[in-house]
Amino acid sequence: DAGVTQSPTHLIKTRGQQVTLRCSPKSGHDTVSWYQQALGQGPQFIFQYYEEEERQRGNFPDRFSGHQFPNYSSELNVNALLLGDSALYLCASSLGDRGTDYGYTFGSGTRLTVV
Amino acid sequence: EDQVTQSPEALRLQEGESSSLNCSYTVSGLRGLFWYRQDPGKGPEFLFTLYSAGEEKEKERLKATLTKKESFLHITAPKPEDSATYLCAVQDHFGNEKLTFGTGTRLTIIP
Numbered sequence: 343d344a345g346v347t348q349s350p351t352h353l354i355k356t357r358g359q360q361v362t363l364r365c366s367p368k369s370g371h372d373t374v375s376w377y378q379q380a381l382g383q384g385p386q387f388i389f390q391y392y393e394e395e396e397r398q399r400g401n402f403p404d405r406f407s408g409h410q411f412p413n414y415s416s417e418l419n420v421n422a423l424l425l426g427d428s429a430l431y432l433c434a435s436s437l438g439d440r441g442t443d444y445g446y447t448f449g450s451g452t453r454l455t456v457v
Numbered sequence: 458e459d460q461v462t463q464s465p466e467a468l469r470l471q472e473g474e475s476s477s478l479n480c481s482y483t484v485s486g487l488r489g490l491f492w493y494r495q496d497p498g499k500g501p502e503f504l505f506t507l508y509s510a511g512e513e514k515e516k517e518r519l520k521a522t523l524t525k526k527e528s529f530l531h532i533t534a535p536k537p538e539d540s541a542t543y544l545c546a547v548q549d550h551f552g553n554e555k556l557t558f559g560t561g562t563r564l565t566i567i568p
Binding site for chain 2: 346373375377382383384385386387390397398400432434439441442443444445446447448449450451
């Protein structure tokens, strides 16, 4: 049973560029959340997608946008990259609103470095 | 706004030396308090969800407890493979799906 798959695993981008990160949820899950984890910090919630719509958003600027596809996979897009966007980007999946009871399943993340 | 503070930041124990990690939280209506384990270069791995004060959950050498203001993760007779960063997170009741995480406790078990 495949867990959450994220691609790419590592990425280096130049300040001002745009980046797209991808996530395939665990089999049977339909809800995807994205988190940003800076070095030495806990993950910070970016947004959550359910039924192809953004259900909730954290305190991140509009440069951060996302999409969920009919097969439940998701993309995170970041425009006009800043040095401060360098972080590990984590995708977490769950089934409906059952993440609280059964735990959210996280992928291994995409390490983004902005130079 | 929900807040989570974890202590200590780092903890080194000898194999077999039991200890506890602390998670203090502020939340407007607790829906759930979570403990996750994170290994270097990996995503967090779910351990427990606690819902109300007085609740306890166990998994192997780990036991999580909850009060109205804090949670403890007790580690009994730890082994080197228990070395990891342990993250605490809260979720509130007001239709919010997000988890608010602390910065974690980096646990090292010395053989």
